[in-house]
Amino acid sequence: MAGATKLELCYDDNMIKRWKELSREEVLRKYSWLIEKRVYKLPSGEVADYYIRAVKSGACVLAVTEGNQIVTVKQYRPGPDRIYNELPGGVVEDDEDPKLAGIRELKEETGYFGDVVWRGQWQNDAYTQQERNIIVATNCKKVSEPKLDNTEFAEVELLNIKDFITKARNGELTDTAGAMLGLDHLGLLK
Secondary structure, eight states, rough: TTTTTHHHHHHHHGOOOOOEEEEEEEEETTTTEEEEEEEEOTTSSSSEEHHHHHHHHEEEEEHHHHHHSSEEEEEEEEETTTTEEOEEEEEOOOOOOOHHHHHHHHHHHHHHEEEEEEEEEEEEETTBEEEEEEEEEEEEEEOOOOOOOOTTEEEEEEEEEHHHHHHHHHHHOOHHHHHHHHEEEEEEEE
């Protein structure tokens, strides 16, 4: 392609491929987080760095009670500096099945337990290696009191499906992708 710029060349159909990783270094490690600086050679020939969160997989649960309410955990989140309703969830430990991790987190954070009917997945975002899992549980009922970690300050809030969908659509819920996947699986998105 005579006269084409490097940028134009990198959008040729043959140029969509994995970038060449030149280096990687740990920048921060705290709690379950690891931030790495990765340097890549791009298809255009340019070299660029990216900061990647290399964290464990996560699981959250769309828990539907016998009365068709969604079990959420209401808590403050320091990143956005807001109180959100969230799906119960957390980290999938090494060699732990994502379904079991989700059910463990559901019981720990809310005291609820139910029948696992489905598991879906999504990539958290383009700058993390975190795979997210959504577990759908139905016929959920309270079987115990929550057992929160010393850094968790939360309360259980049951939402009717219409209010839950409204919160998800209005950005008032974390794990929206998982919520929508789970609601879609149940045929509840309208």
